[in-house]
Amino acid sequence: MLFQVQMDVRLPHDMPAERADALKKTERERAQDLQRAGTWRHLWRVAGRYANVSVFDVASVDELHQILSTLPLFPYMQIAVTALCRHPSSIHDDDR
Amino acid sequence: MLFQVQMDVRLPHDMPAERADALKKTERERAQDLQRAGTWRHLWRVAGRYANVSVFDVASVDELHQILSTLPLFPYMQIAVTALCRHPSSIHDDDR
């Protein structure tokens, strides 16, 4: 089941650089684990913003929320979730 | 080069059904040709709306506009374009 998720990140200006780097490092590791697991299906950078557009492939909405809400950067994110489904004109086998 | 494109379609209520069906048919054929060509990379339906979220893989912005503006349903669409680029945490080889 696919969900498009847009994440805009705003780190506090007064956050120490080390803290920010550590957060970004664990965020990166988590994101790559989830990509390897096939859950975080697509991850693109939005040009010109500290933001990404992603597509998640999850078994349930609960799983989606569990993933998003435990991302290290979650407290600093503005998130929009759009439920996707198969388009009648899609020829992609796996674009469920 | 990847662009996310969201298309919301509003057909006039008084459009004859045959005309609407003809438009949708040609739209569908065009979309499938472009998908086969690899240009229309992803095409998902937004749940609950006559809208889609798509990702286009084009050589230039001009090509993107040429494709979108000649879609049969273009005159009836509200379109939002977001320029995407490779995310530093992406592990997908081909998510340029």
Place this chain on the structure above:
Amino acid sequence: MLFQVQMDVRLPHDMPAERADALKKTERERAQDLQRAGTWRHLWRVAGRYANVSVFDVASVDELHQILSTLPLFPYMQIAVTALCRHPSSIHDDDR
């Protein structure tokens, strides 16, 4: 799987009354069938607007879209979909 769906209905002013009544009648029958099936879990009227707030219990996003997009009043609706999941503080057994 639960989705909150808000539907605002705008019928064209020049739609003949009989046509509008017929649409509403079939809409009503469909809504009641879906409620009996347990799919359309909650249906409330928004005070002061020709709109409703509903909660759907579906097996997939595709099923949700199939239901919404085939509602007789769908072409005249502005729809917002919010994916819901179980709240950690919820005591309701069945509020998956």
Place this chain on the structure above:
Amino acid sequence: MLFQVQMDVRLPHDMPAERADALKKTERERAQDLQRAGTWRHLWRVAGRYANVSVFDVASVDELHQILSTLPLFPYMQIAVTALCRHPSSIHDDDR
């Protein structure tokens, strides 16, 4: 009398973790008391956000405000209230 209430929570980034946990604990206890009392009828988590969609069953608007404004997390919430009433197509006996 039913009201839909959407609550988006934004805790200050510099709030000590213990303080935040304590607030969440009392919030949770209050929410569960109110659910047991039948007042907080539905409580769902919005996927991807520190937010919930709830339905309250209260005897008056004053009661609704009294409940919401004394929630431990109230000072950190963005709240939207929608007055609901029975939908003419609803088959649920108790969806007053």
Place this chain on the structure above:
Amino acid sequence: MLFQVQMDVRLPHDMPAERADALKKTERERAQDLQRAGTWRHLWRVAGRYANVSVFDVASVDELHQILSTLPLFPYMQIAVTALCRHPSSIHDDDR
């Protein structure tokens, strides 16, 4: 129980004048009946717009919706409803 209701009216430009006048006449009569009944408590014109700000005193949300949705001009209105309750600093006995 008090609700603030803001009503913005947009009549179709091509509506025959007689039809518009008839609608306004019955709207006016209904509004005055409801004011005499104490239900439509306050009715003010918003300066510069074909809109009003009103306060309704009703026994239930259902009653509020029944009143608003059967106003002759309802199909041509954009309506916003705000649930009001007694302000702790209010000295007005009857501003429940």
Place this chain on the structure above:
Amino acid sequence: MLFQVQMDVRLPHDMPAERADALKKTERERAQDLQRAGTWRHLWRVAGRYANVSVFDVASVDELHQILSTLPLFPYMQIAVTALCRHPSSIHDDDR
């Protein structure tokens, strides 16, 4: 001359409780003086928000601004002002 004024209050999270209470106390006294003077005609709490909807009866716009801008909580308020006038359908003698 009547003005509808909506006031949304946001006190800084790090404001000491005593300071906040003192501000609220003087705000309350000022509001009650103005109500006794007939200037602050209506004062209702918006359900679910630290906000009020009020109606002021003033001799001039300058007087309105003088009152609002010297309220103790003014620096912490988001204020919207709507100029009201007598509605042609109003039966209330004094709803100038």
Place this chain on the structure above:
Amino acid sequence: MLFQVQMDVRLPHDMPAERADALKKTERERAQDLQRAGTWRHLWRVAGRYANVSVFDVASVDELHQILSTLPLFPYMQIAVTALCRHPSSIHDDDR
């Protein structure tokens, strides 16, 4: 008493040219009468839009509404009204 009024005009595309010209002519005459009376104090065109920014000097809000709502183009206008008062730094004697 001064009010800033912004008026955006949208004439229906299918309005016959003569009708539109007649409306504009009477609108122009009314605007010039009101300017000569000192009521319509300032009238500027917003560059790039069929819109104006005006300042009205009226004795009451009722008078303001009576003027605006009887403008020939009123049914085709989107109007925003802002109540103005003397600025403490103003040196203009007559900018009440």
Place this chain on the structure above:
Amino acid sequence: MLFQVQMDVRLPHDMPAERADALKKTERERAQDLQRAGTWRHLWRVAGRYANVSVFDVASVDELHQILSTLPLFPYMQIAVTALCRHPSSIHDDDR
């Protein structure tokens, strides 16, 4: 003097094709005349929309409005105007 102008065009769906083509033709000729005159300095198409972003070089705001308001497509345009001035970091001699 430079102004950025964004123009979004919405032609009525029921406008005869010949009429639309004629409008576009004269619009095109006017735009090219103005470009040759150096007034319409930049003209770019917004990818995915029947819209353009332009920069006009004019002697006065009146001249800007006169140009825009007499464009053949003006009645079908949503226009936003942004006044530009020289940026302190600009190295372009002629980017007044």
Place this chain on the structure above:
Amino acid sequence: MLFQVQMDVRLPHDMPAERADALKKTERERAQDLQRAGTWRHLWRVAGRYANVSVFDVASVDELHQILSTLPLFPYMQIAVTALCRHPSSIHDDDR
């Protein structure tokens, strides 16, 4: 050349009173100098907000920006600029 400028001021809550007063004093002096020079043509207070609506008469956009960006309160302002030009129905000689 006339520009309408709306300035909404938000001073940080933790700014020392003396600093705020000093800023306001110099702002006031600057505003009065500019008014005497005829540049700051109109200055009105928006009722109910720490905001003003002004009209500037400048020789160029650069001059306008130079004035606004060097106002003492500029860093604490949300500013909207609207380019104005002579209205065809204006009878004011000097409302260029």
Place this chain on the structure above:
Amino acid sequence: MLFQVQMDVRLPHDMPAERADALKKTERERAQDLQRAGTWRHLWRVAGRYANVSVFDVASVDELHQILSTLPLFPYMQIAVTALCRHPSSIHDDDR
């Protein structure tokens, strides 16, 4: 390939002046290097705001993002990116 980029800058009020000046200095140098390289094609100041409208000429979206995200002021910017392409009515040879 051209992109319009609008950048609104908000520096924290409590940032030491030296730090702000240093940031602006490096930002200025970077901007001028990029202009000399032909990448930062146009750079205009938006009148009345600490903001600019720019046009970038880049070989890819990645290049655009790399430039923007490494600007010294990037963490303090609100950025909007619009993909541009050649307008069919453009006579400018190089307005690809």
